[in-house]
Amino acid sequence: MTTPPARALGAALEPITGQVYFSPEAHALYAGLGFRPSPGAMGEPPVALPDGPAYFTSRGSVLGQVPGELVAAAFGVFNPEVVVPAVDRGWSLTDAATICAARTEGAVGQLRRVLGDAPDGLARADELLARAVAPLRPEGRALFSGLLSLDVPDDPLAAMWRRGDLLREFRGDSHIAAWISAGLDATEIGLLTELYWGLPMRTYIRTRAWTDDQLDAAEARLVDRGLVADGALTDAGRTLREDVEARTDAQLQPAIDALGGDLDELLGLLRPWGAALRAAGAYPADGPHDLAASASG
Structure with missing residues (x-):
C-alpha cells in the first residue's frame, strides 16, 4: 500500500521541525531563563529530552501568554492535570515573547549545527513549503493560527523551519478535529493509536501523563464500543482509527494540491536532512509520523 501524500509529507517534515523539542541549543536557552536543563536522553544515538514546563511553555508561547488550560486544550493529548501547573511554572519564569524567540533560536541552532x-536545496524547499502553507485556512486550528501571528524570519534556514512548523501544527490541529469528530477523547485516541502503530498498549501514551485509573477507564470504554478486545484493535477499531488518519490527510489536501507535481521534489529535499538529523541524535529514530506512515504504508 502506498503512503498517502499528506502522510508522506508529514513524515518527511517531522524530524526537521520536531527536532526543536530535542535541541540542546534550545534546552540551554530555556535553562538560561530559569527552566531545568534536559532531564536526560533516550535512544541511540542519544536524543536529549525536554524539560516538561519548558516544552509546554515554549510550544504554547505561539498562542500568547495564555493559561495552562488553553495550552492543554490546544495540544489535545496531554493530561491537563500536568499541563496546567507546568505552564504556571513557565510563566513564573519568563514571558511568551521571550521563550518563543528562544524556541526559534534553539531550533535553528540545531539545524545549523547538523545541516550547515x-x-x-534550502531556497527551493522554502519556496515549496511556502506554496504548501499559502492555501491553508486557520479556522479551528489554534497552534497553526498562533504561528501565523508571527513574522516569518529573514534568515533562510529559520524561514524554512517556520514554514515546516506551520505545516506540522496544521496537521496536528486537524488531527485533533478528526478524532474529536469520531467521538473519541484524548485517552481513547492515545490507546487506539498505540495499537494502530503496532505498539503495546500503555507505552507511548505514558509520555502524555495519564494515570492508570484514567487509562483503565478509557480502555473499558473502547471495549464497550467494540473497538478493542483482548488488548488489540478489532476490525471496527482499526477501521475507525484509519478513518481518523484519512480525515486528517484530507484536511491537508489544499497543501498537496498546491505542491502538485513538485511534492516528490520536496520530499527528496527533506528526507536527507531528516536522516542527517536522526544520525546526529537530533530527533528519535522512530517518531509519531514515521509510525503513522508505516501503519498505512
Whole structure:
C-alpha cells in the first residue's frame, strides 16, 4: 500500500521541525531563563529530552501568554492535570515573547549545527513549503493560527523551519478535529493509536501523563464500543482509527494540491536532512509520523 501524500509529507517534515523539542541549543536557552536543563536522553544515538514546563511553555508561547488550560486544550493529548501547573511554572519564569524567540533560536541552532548554514536545496524547499502553507485556512486550528501571528524570519534556514512548523501544527490541529469528530477523547485516541502503530498498549501514551485509573477507564470504554478486545484493535477499531488518519490527510489536501507535481521534489529535499538529523541524535529514530506512515504504508 502506498503512503498517502499528506502522510508522506508529514513524515518527511517531522524530524526537521520536531527536532526543536530535542535541541540542546534550545534546552540551554530555556535553562538560561530559569527552566531545568534536559532531564536526560533516550535512544541511540542519544536524543536529549525536554524539560516538561519548558516544552509546554515554549510550544504554547505561539498562542500568547495564555493559561495552562488553553495550552492543554490546544495540544489535545496531554493530561491537563500536568499541563496546567507546568505552564504556571513557565510563566513564573519568563514571558511568551521571550521563550518563543528562544524556541526559534534553539531550533535553528540545531539545524545549523547538523545541516550547515545553507543545506543543498534550502531556497527551493522554502519556496515549496511556502506554496504548501499559502492555501491553508486557520479556522479551528489554534497552534497553526498562533504561528501565523508571527513574522516569518529573514534568515533562510529559520524561514524554512517556520514554514515546516506551520505545516506540522496544521496537521496536528486537524488531527485533533478528526478524532474529536469520531467521538473519541484524548485517552481513547492515545490507546487506539498505540495499537494502530503496532505498539503495546500503555507505552507511548505514558509520555502524555495519564494515570492508570484514567487509562483503565478509557480502555473499558473502547471495549464497550467494540473497538478493542483482548488488548488489540478489532476490525471496527482499526477501521475507525484509519478513518481518523484519512480525515486528517484530507484536511491537508489544499497543501498537496498546491505542491502538485513538485511534492516528490520536496520530499527528496527533506528526507536527507531528516536522516542527517536522526544520525546526529537530533530527533528519535522512530517518531509519531514515521509510525503513522508505516501503519498505512
